[in-house]
Amino acid sequence: MIAVPASAEKLSPADKAAYKRAFKHADKGNWKAAARAAAKAKHPLPAKALQWMRIGDNRTTLEFREIVAFIDANPHWPHQLKMQRRAEAEMNEKTPSEDIYGWFRTRKPLTGVGAFHLTRALLSDRRVAEAEAVARRAWVELNMNRRLETQFRKRYRKLLRPEDHIARLDRLLWDRRATSARRQLRRMSHDYQWLGLARIALMRREPGVDHAVSKVPKRLIGDPGLVYERIRWRRKNRLYDTAIELMQQAGEPRRAARKWWTERRILTRWLLRKDRVQEAYELVRGHGQSDGLPMAEREWLAGWIALRGLHRYVDSFEHFKRMFENVSYPVSKARAAYWAARAAEASGEIPISQQWYAVAARHVTSFYGQLAAAKLPETERPSFPPEPKTSANDRTAFANLELVRLVRMLGQMNLKGEVDPFVRQLARKAATPKEHALIADLAADLQRQDLAIHVAKRALREGVVLSRLGYPELGLPLKKVPDPAFVQALVRQESAFDPKAISRAGARGLMQLMPGTALRVARKLNIPYSRARLTRDPKYNVRIGRAYLLQMLEEYNGSPILALAAYNAGPARVNRWLKTLGNPNRSVEHAVDWIESIPFYETRNYVQRVLENFTVYRGRDIALSPSATIDQEPSAIVP
DSSP states (O other), X not given: OOOOOTTOOOOOHHHHHHHHHHHHHHHTTOHHHHHHHHTTOOOSHHHHHHHHHHHTOTTSOOOHHHHHHHHHHOTTSSOHHHXXXXXXXXXXXXXXXXXXXXXXXSOXXXXXXXXXXXXXHHHHTTOHHHHHHHHHHHHHHOOOOHHHHHHHHHHHGGGOOHHHHHHHHHXXXXXXXXXXXXXXXXXXXXXXXXXXHHHHHHHTTOSOHHHHHHTSOGGGTTOHHHHHHHHHHHXXXXXXXXHHHHHHHHOOOOTTHHHHHHHHHHHHHHHHHTTOHHHHHHHHHSOOOOSHHHHHHHHXXXXXXXXXXSOOHHHHHHHHHHHHHTOOSHHHHHHHXXXXXXXXXXXXXXXXXXXXXXXXXXXXXXXXXXXXHHTSOGGGSOOOOOOOOOOHXXXXXXXXXXXXXXXXXXXXXXXXXXXXXXXXXXXXXXXXXXXXXXXXXXXXHTTOHHHHHHHHHHHHHTTOOOTTTTSOOOOSOOOSSSOHHHHHHHHHHHTTTOTTOBOXXXXXXXXXXXXXXXXXXXXXXXXXXXXXXXXXXXXXXXXXXXXXXXXXXXXXXXOHHHHHHHHHHOHHHHHHHHHHHOOGGGOHHHHHHHHHTOSOHHHHHHHHHHHHHHHHHHHHHHXXXXXXXXXXXXXXXXX
């Protein structure tokens, strides 16, 4: 571990006791009691954290100038946008124009309240053109409650044009804010009222959608938002062919690219399941996005269909190459390069394929980078990069940072749950490999492996591999079956080693067990079942989770792919996929295709992430030596 400087400051016992009481009151929203408790302490830094927390509590009453002063003095503290929104919320009719101008000198309004008062100030100074620009942008882009909408429109209606009302309605509907959109409809012409009602009916899958669409005037029937909702409605009602017909007619709308891509992707994959490969390729290849996730995903899917379905190797290579040139994250770079290599290999361009495999293999912790490494001669496989080394001066400078000092003080008070925003802010601002390593080590010192993993994942985006701190170990005795590396790989993906993690679906603890599943497995193990122990007792959770994972492995003849897919999506779905997709265990290439054919993105991603974790855990002890290469064999994918 990186040593903590001996000079690291410590709170006195009296300060520690006072601040523990203060934070306890603050968590309950009792700010007067928190202030009284904090007043008994001498060290000012935790008090500053309490002030920051109070700004983030919308139940409190604060002065605009107080919030502004804190933001101006602490631009490096977390939640800057949240604090800016809070500052704007405290503006009122008495806020002086000079204060408003000072605030917005380098900022645009983030809230309707802020825009309201900036417009007021501009009009009071007869800066009408500027007021128009602020009011129109706010009306179109910002959300407002009913009361503010009424005030805004009443005071500034002369600044707003009909096209601003149309644009506001359109934006609200794209954002699926149906209640606000219904209020906006009352301000629209009859034509746009019918359009809005039809979009809402489709969006909410209300009865009588055909009647609602029939009321839309002919000149608006091609509105991109309406067409999108009709496609989505048909797809959700399993009317795939007519949804595809509409998608083909829609062209390439620029608005809401991710939403359009989601529908196009689902329809394309449905065509693939129906063996309508050429249609799938035509639907996905001719896209208008020039950058971003939709562009990258569409290039990949088009390339995969061209390669594996149509055997159009040159076309597939060009798709993967374009993807590679337009992505930046290592996992995406590795994916694009691996498939470019596969396309070149299929067309007989072996030297080119080896070059692309080498490019993919640089990304040693990624699924596709590891697969690419296995395609290279052993002497050419890349090594794990060494951990960033830090000097005593580096560690001292880091320890003296205000947020680092605060995190350590919170740790001294055993307030480890309060450190999240500060560690995450440090990670966002990290600019060097050394800083990433120091921040991850700070989280690990607090026994917050989940935060250390978060830091390591952010570092990886910058090409910094933290193979020690980013891949912690359970510290529990594990049997040889299933492989301890496999168990830890799964835990890293499921809970990031947070023993108290509870998902939105209700999965609990290190191995994210659903209570019903845990109950059934506990009965098979002949041990008492306790829902509370799933998050309170790591050993208990891992014992049950290991048993369930082993059950999945045995169910699917030791196949890691099928076991992981079943762990994530359930055995019933995996059994259906086996019928439609076949068995993945014939070869590494077939296994990779099988994974990419899983209908659910979450499960596709899950299987790949656990397998890449498995490779790191399994080979790390050897790979951490500077001369070692990745231990990647096909058995990591196919038993």
